[in-house]
Structure formats: structure tokens, C-alpha cells
Amino acid sequence: MLGYIIKRLLQLIPVFIVVSMIIFSIIHLVPGDPIDSMMQIGSTPEQRAELTARYGLDKPLPVQYGIWLAKMLRGDLGEAIILRQPVTALIAQNLPHSLLLGVLALAFSTIVGIVAGALAAVFKDSWIDRSVMTLILLGSTVPSFWLGLLLILLFAVQLGWFPVSGARTWSALVLPVLAIGLGGIALVARVTRVAMLDIARRDFVMMLHAKGLSRWRIQFGHILRHALLPVVTILSLRIGWILGGAVTIEYVFARPGLGSLLITSLNQRDYPVVQGCLLMLAIAVMLGTLIGDLVQAAMDPRVRDSST
Amino acid sequence: MALLSLDNVSVTIGRLHPLDGISFDLDRKEILGIVGESGSGKSLTALSVMGLLPLIGGKVTKGAIVFDGIDLVSLPETDYRRLRGKRIALISQNPMTSLDPIIRIGAQIDQVSQLHLGLSAVAAQARSIELMQQLRIPDAATIHGNYPHQLSGGMKQRMVIAMALAADPDLIIADEPTTALDVTIQAQIIQIMVDLVRERGLALMLITHDMGVVAQACDRVVVLYAGRVAEQAGVADIFATPKHPYTRELIRCIPRHGQAPGSLKGIPGTVPSVMDYPSGCRFHPRCAHAQAICGTEVPLLEQKTSGRAACHLTEVLAHG
Ligand SMILES: Nc1ncnc2c1ncn2[C@@H]1O[C@H](COP(=O)(O)OP(=O)(O)OP(=O)(O)O)[C@@H](O)[C@H]1O
Ligand SMILES: [Mg+2]
Numbered sequence: 301m302l303g304y305i306i307k308r309l310l311q312l313i314p315v316f317i318v319v320s321m322i323i324f325s326i327i328h329l330v331p332g333d334p335i336d337s338m339m340q341i342g343s344t345p346e347q348r349a350e351l352t353a354r355y356g357l358d359k360p361l362p363v364q365y366g367i368w369l370a371k372m373l374r375g376d377l378g379e380a381i382i383l384r385q386p387v388t389a390l391i392a393q394n395l396p397h398s399l400l401l402g403v404l405a406l407a408f409s410t411i412v413g414i415v416a417g418a419l420a421a422v423f424k425d426s427w428i429d430r431s432v433m434t435l436i437l438l439g440s441t442v443p444s445f446w447l448g449l450l451l452i453l454l455f456a457v458q459l460g461w462f463p464v465s466g467a468r469t470w471s472a473l474v475l476p477v478l479a480i481g482l483g484g485i486a487l488v489a490r491v492t493r494v495a496m497l498d499i500a501r502r503d504f505v506m507m508l509h510a511k512g513l514s515r516w517r518i519q520f521g522h523i524l525r526h527a528l529l530p531v532v533t534i535l536s537l538r539i540g541w542i543l544g545g546a547v548t549i550e551y552v553f554a555r556p557g558l559g560s561l562l563i564t565s566l567n568q569r570d571y572p573v574v575q576g577c578l579l580m581l582a583i584a585v586m587l588g589t590l591i592g593d594l595v596q597a598a599m600d601p602r603v604r605d606s607s608t
Numbered sequence: 609m610a611l612l613s614l615d616n617v618s619v620t621i622g623r624l625h626p627l628d629g630i631s632f633d634l635d636r637k638e639i640l641g642i643v644g645e646s647g648s649g650k651s652l653t654a655l656s657v658m659g660l661l662p663l664i665g666g667k668v669t670k671g672a673i674v675f676d677g678i679d680l681v682s683l684p685e686t687d688y689r690r691l692r693g694k695r696i697a698l699i700s701q702n703p704m705t706s707l708d709p710i711i712r713i714g715a716q717i718d719q720v721s722q723l724h725l726g727l728s729a730v731a732a733q734a735r736s737i738e739l740m741q742q743l744r745i746p747d748a749a750t751i752h753g754n755y756p757h758q759l760s761g762g763m764k765q766r767m768v769i770a771m772a773l774a775a776d777p778d779l780i781i782a783d784e785p786t787t788a789l790d791v792t793i794q795a796q797i798i799q800i801m802v803d804l805v806r807e808r809g810l811a812l813m814l815i816t817h818d819m820g821v822v823a824q825a826c827d828r829v830v831v832l833y834a835g836r837v838a839e840q841a842g843v844a845d846i847f848a849t850p851k852h853p854y855t856r857e858l859i860r861c862i863p864r865h866g867q868a869p870g871s872l873k874g875i876p877g878t879v880p881s882v883m884d885y886p887s888g889c890r891f892h893p894r895c896a897h898a899q900a901i902c903g904t905e906v907p908l909l910e911q912k913t914s915g916r917a918a919c920h921l922t923e924v925l926a927h928g
Contacts, residue, residue: 503705509660510700511720511771512693522708600710601755 304597304604312586319582320372323575324365377579378572380565387576390561395580398550398557401476402542402584408481409542410535413488414528420489421496421527422519432489440486448479448552465554476553480545484538491534495527529600536592540585609677611636611811612657612779617671619652619661625835626652626882629671631909632830632840634779639805639812641822641843643858644832645879650815651701653832654781657813658698659688676778694724697772699782699801703765703789707756713767714752720774739770743800762793769801773808780805781813786821798825819862823847831855834880834890837909839917851917853925854891889920897921 352358359367371378377387416436420429442450455475456464463472499505500523508518547559554560558577565573597603610633619627627649634640642650655661656668659680673680675696680688692698700706707716717739718732727735733752740748743766756764765785772780785801786794798814802825805812814825822829822843830840831852839852850856854875861874877894880886886893892902899921907918919925 503700503702504708506660506663507698507700507706507768507771508708509663510658510692510698512689512691512723513719514689522711526710602709602757605755605757 301597301604305594308590308593312590315586316583319586320369320579321365323578323582324368326571326575326578372579377576380570380573382565382568382570383573387572390573391558391576391580394556394558394561397555398543398546398559401473401480401550401555401557402539402546404473404477405480405484405545406535406539406542408477409484410488410531412481413485414492414524414531416485417489417492418496418520418524418527421493421500421523424497429493433493436486436489439482442483445479445548445552447482448476448549451475451479452553472553472555476546476549476555479549479552480542483545484542487534487538488531491530492524492527495530496523499523499526525599529596532592532596532599536589536595539588539592540581543581543584610634611638611676612813613672613674614653614657615672615674617653617656617673618669619649619656619666620669621661621664621666624882626666627656627835630656630832630835630837631671632837634811634813636778636811637806637809638828639802639814639826641826641829642813642815642832643817643819643822643829644838645817645875647834647879647882648832649835650817650832651783654698654783654813654815657781658692658696659683659685690724693720693777694775695777696779696781697775697777699765699768699772699780699785701784701787703761703768703785706768707764709756711755712752713754713756713759713764717752717767717771717774720771724775736770736774739773740766742804743770745770761789762797765789765797766800769797769804773804776808777810779811779813781815783815784817785814787817794821795824819858823862831858834885835882836890837918838891839919840909841916849926851922851926852891852919853895853897853921855917889918897925 375388377391379385380387380390383390416432420432423429452464452475455461461471462475463469466472496519500519505518505523508522513521543558546557547562549555550557550559551563558580562574562577562581565571565577612634614633615631617627617630618625630649630653632640642653644650652661652666655664655666657673657675657680661667668681671681675691678691680691683691707713714733714736717736718727718729721727721732721735722729725732737748737752740751745751745763745766751759751763751767756767759767765788769785772782782801786797789797798821802812804810814821816822826843828840828842829846831838831846831854833854838854839846839850841851846855847859850859857875875894880890880893886903888901888903888905889895889898889907892898895902901920905920907920909916909918
């Protein structure tokens with residue numbers, strides 16, 4: 301297992317290099333001179349030269365990338381142009397909010413999705429199956445930002461159960477988590493259901509029945525355990541989706557977070573901050589995939605053995 | 609009284625009728641072979657006895673299955689569960705796919721004695737390892753902790769056999785236990801299984817399509833053809849005086865030295881499909897001796913002293 305972890309970590313290095321190159325070049329893909337777009341009206345030529353030197357823009361591109369990468373690896377993401385703070389400090393302030401929201405939304409959609417999918421599979425073709433899957437289909441067709449607005453209107457404005465916006469109380473998390481998580485339930489539930497029905501047809505399940513195990517024990521002790529393998533795969537792929545959802549939902553609910561920071565700094569063309577946020581999102585996606593793979597390897601001995 | 613008795617059992621799956629009036633008895637301590645080509649209904653016969661037909665959408669629509677005085681056809685599921693794995697155990701056709709791939713192999717054997725004998729985890733493990741040793745598995749304690757994919761097919765099938773023996777059943781149903789295995793170890797696995805069954809005085813229903821296996825292991829044999837019993841007799845009789853033309857063909861097709869074993873492709877014609885069984889004797893389109901009556905009337909299993917065959921022409925053939 302340790303060998304497997306090391307191997308998967310090593311595999312991430314080239315991915316990280318490519319991702320960092322893309323994020324690095326964003327600053328050069330901006331129409332016009334990045335310095336022009338960074339300069340405030342009325343800046344002097346000295347200020348311009350100072351900025352150019354500060355960002356190392358007078359050097360050849362590969363050198364610039366090398367410097368940027370080296371600084372980044374030391375934890376230095378540069379200074380925010382508008383907010384005039386180190387980018388790392390801004391990220392440190394905002395990241396925990398996004399992480400909390402993302403993890404809760406992921407946990408919510410995963411748990412509800414697995415339970416719903418398992419119920420639908422166990423009671424296949426019954427009214428339980430049909431109503432669960434219909435509800436889920438409805439939930440999944442609504443975009444999360446729209447759902448967020450609806451939830452605000454109903455539970456915050458009309459009923460006053462939860463705050464409309466902000467992040468000061470725990471109850472302020474409920475609506476954003478629902479808005480992001482509800483849409484995710486459908487996929488998890490459908491994958492769980494299909495996987496359970498597929499696995500129920502395998503030979504080894506017939507043998508479990510032949511051993512005299514009860515139906516429940518077979519469904520939840522064996523079949524569901526297998527069905528969780530594909531669920532973990534799609535979950536690790538969904539980390540990016542959840543974070544993307546967090547970006548818009550933070551904005552809708554006016555919550556602090558990486559998403560709000562990203563959108564604000566995009567509007568203000570604060571490129572070092574944009575780079576920093578994108579880098580964090582990319583790292584989160586990579587870590588999500590890694591964790592997904594590790595969980596899968598922990599659950600499935602065949603995965604462990606085939607990749608070491 | 610027989611340990612297991614099937615009386616005129618018919619099975620339906622949807623609109624198909626794959627088993628039609630199957631009758632045979634299996635005594636205590638007896639090894640009964642069930643032979644027939646692919647699609648003749650061997651596995652369905654096993655599933656009927658195990659009460660597992662509902663899993664594939666089938667059910668027993670006619671006849672009686674009685675095990676040790678218990679009527680299995682009307683047995684409630686909760687009672688059936690106490691029988692499965694405990695008194696009647698199944699060894700399935702394909703060891704590659706019959707073990708749970710993400711659970712340690714030993715735990716899968718332990719599960720049976722924990723469930724049915726109420727053993728603790730530790731006691732169950734000790735029992736499983738002892739069983740594995742009886743099945744001549746080297747280094748049983750290590751293998752107990754392995755996962756199925758880490759073992760060879762032959763090793764896996766021994767594990768499935770250990771699983772079947774784990775709760776001391778009265779009857780084991782082995783559905784082509786060696787078909788999926790390497791030819792070189794088939795006879796060995798059969799021998800190990802048969803030795804253990806004999807040692808413990810269990811009854812064994814050995815499903816196979818190989819008359820060679822029947823000769824090696826069985827006391828008596830039931831020949832199935834297209835969902836019906838074609839003939840049943842003691843092993844010595846069936847090889848000395850096969851009564852049904854189909855049985856003769858099966859015996860003719862036993863692989864000799866140097867031939868590919870296990871293959872029944874030697875019988876001319878093809879097995880009829882369950883969707884479209886021929887009228888009268890279902891073997892008549894492939895039978896070299898078929899006469900007019902064979903296509904119109906269903907031959908009944910006639911009671912004979914040594915054996916029984918469902919053929920209109922047994923008398924003619926016996927003297928011809
Ligand atoms: N789940 C099912 N649904 C419909 N028909 C089935 C099903 N299982 C088996 N049958 C049909 O019932 C007949 C008997 O099948 P069975 O599996 O008992 O054959 P078998 O003698 O075990 O053959 P094999 O040697 O290939 O294992 C076949 O014609 C098969 O097509
Ligand atoms: Mg079969």
C-alpha cells in the first residue's frame with residue numbers, strides 16, 4: 301500500500317508541472333501588456349519599470365517560469381496588486397471557508413446519494429425505487445446557482461429560518477451546502493443503483509445466497525461495498541465540480557471563500573491572486589483524485605496489487 | 609427413505625419451461641452424477657434444490673422436492689436460509705467468479721461456520737484452516753489471509769469446497785466443479801472432493817457433462833436431456849448396458865487417450881433450444897433409431913430392475 305501511495309504521488313508530478321505552466325501562462329494570455337492592465341491610471345514610467353522588474357517580465361519566458369515556480373514551491377505566490385497583501389495570506393483567509401463548504405456539500409450529496417441509490421436498488425421497480433429516482437432527477441436538472449436563489453427566497457427571505465448571506469454562523473452554511481449538494485445527489489444515487497443491480501447479478505452473489513446469508517447482509521455487507529468502488533471514482537472526479545459549484549454559490553450567498561476571491565480578483569484583473577486561486581483549485585482537484593485512488597486501493601485489493 | 613427426492617419437478621422461467629418432470633432420488637452417503645450436454649438443465653436442477661430459482665426469475669411450478677422429510681417447494685425463505693450452507697451446500701461451476709473478490713478468502717470460509725455453527729471469529733478461522741489442510745492446501749494459514757485474485761483456479765476451487773464443507777452439510781451439490789479448471793488438475797480436484805465426501809459420509813450430487821468423471825466418482829447417474837430425465841441407473845449398469853440411445857452417444861464420446869477431454873461435441877446434431885423443444889421424445893431428431901412414435905409421443909421413464917430409460921425403443925434396442 302505504501303508503495304502504491306508513493307507511486308501515485310510520483311505520477312502527480314508531471315501533471316502538476318503541466319498545470320503550473322498553464323496557470324503561469326495565463327498572465328501572458330491576457331490581451332495587451334499585462335503590465336498595462338496592471339497599472340493604475342496616472343502611473344509613471346518609473347513605476348512601470350519597477351513593476352516590470354518586480355514581475356521579472358524583462359527576462360525570457362522559461363526563466364520567468366522557473367523563477368515563478370521556485371518562489372511558488374517556497375510558498376511565495378507574489379503580492380496582490382489591488383489588495384496589496386501577499387497572495388498566500390489572502391488564500392489562507394479564504395481557503396478554509398471554501399474547504400468547509402466543499403467538504404460538507406460533498407459529504408451531503410455522497411451520503412444522501414448512496415442511501416437513495418441503495419434503497420432504489422434494493423427495492424428495484426417498487427414505488428420506492430420510482431419515487432426516489434424521480435425526486436433525484438428533478439433535483440439534478442436545477443442549476444445550483446438558481447437553486448441557491450430559490451432556497452434563499454424560500455428559507456431565508458420567506459421563512460427566515462436561515463441567514464440570507466454571510467458566514468458568521470453555522471446555520472449560514474445550510475443553504476449553500478444544500479444548493480451545491482442537491483445537484484450532486486443524482487449522479488451518486490444513479491451510479492450506486494446501477495452498480496448494485498449489476499453486481500447483484502454476479503456469480504459470487506449467487507454463492508452468498510447459497511451460503512445461507514440473509515438478503516440484507518448480502519445487499520449491504522457485500523453488494524453495496526462493491527458498488528462504492530465506482531462511486532468513489534466519480535466522487536474524486538467531482539471534486540472539481542463541487543469546487544466550481546462553490547465558486548458561484550459563494551458569490552450568490554456573499555460568503556468569503558476562494559470562489560468569491562477568484563471572481564473579485566478576475567473583475568479587478570488582479571492576476572497574481574487569480575493565479576494563486578487557480579493554483580489552489582488545481583491542487584484541490586489533484587488531491588481529490590489522489591485521495592479517491594487511495595480510498596479505492598484501500599477498498600479493493602485488486603487495485604492495490606495491479607498497480608504496485 | 610432417500611435424503612433428497614425430486615418427484616416430477618417442472619421449472620418455469622418467464623414463458624420458458626426448461627425443466628419438465630424431473631424425478632430422481634439421492635440416498636445418504638451416495639454420490640449421484642447428473643450428466644447432460646450444455647443446456648440440458650443441470651444447473652437449474654441444482655438451483656431448484658437450493659431454492660435459488662427466484663434469483664434468476666424462475667420457480668418450481670409442478671412436482672415436489674423433499675429433503676430429509678422437509679418439503680422444499682413450500683418452505684418459507686427464512687427456514688430455507690437455515691438449510692442453505694448448513695445442510696445443503698453448493699459448489700458452483702466457476703471458482704474464478706464464485707468468490708467475493710474484495711474479501712479475504714479465509715473470511716469467506718469463516719463466514720459459513722460463524723453463521724451456521726455460531727463459532728467465534730477465532731474458532732471459525734481455526735476450523736477453516738484445518739479444513740484447508742484436509743484439502744491439501746499448502747501453507748493454509750497464509751492462504752487464509754489471501755484475496756481470491758492471488759490464487760490459482762485450482763486453489764480457489766478448493767477454497768469453495770472448503771466453504772461448502774464448513775458447516776458440515778448433509779448434502780453437497782457440486783455444479784461442474786472442475787469445468788473451468790486446467791485439465792491437468794481436474795481429476796485431482798474431483799478425487800480430493802470425493803475422498804472427503806466419502807470420509808465424512810456425505811451425499812454428493814455431482815453435476816458434470818463428462819461421463820469420465822461419472823466413471824471416476826459416482827455410484828449412480830441421472831442422464832438429463834433437454835430438461836427431462838433420459839435415463840438413470842447405477843454406474844456399472846450404465847456403462848455395461850446403456851438403455852437410452854442418448855446415453856450410448858454420451859459414452860461413445862468419452863475422450864480416449866490423447867483426445868481433448870470433456871468435450872461432448874461428438875454427438876451429431878445440436879441440443880434443441882428451450883424455446884423450441886421437439887415434440888415427442890426430445891432426442892428424436894438426433895437419434896439414429898428414431899421411428900414414427902418417437903416424434904409424437906413422450907416416452908415415459910419405465911421402471912426396470914436395474915435402471916430406467918425414457919425411450920420407446922429400449923426393448924428393440926436391447927435385443928438388436
Ligand atoms: N436465467 C435464465 N433465463 C432464461 N433461461 C435460462 C436461464 N438459465 C438457464 N436457462 C435455460 O435453461 C436451460 C437449462 O439451463 P442450465 O443452466 O440448467 O443448463 P446446464 O445443463 O447447466 O448447462 P451447462 O452445461 O452449460 O452449465 C437452458 O436452455 C438455458 O438456456
Ligand atoms: Mg450449468
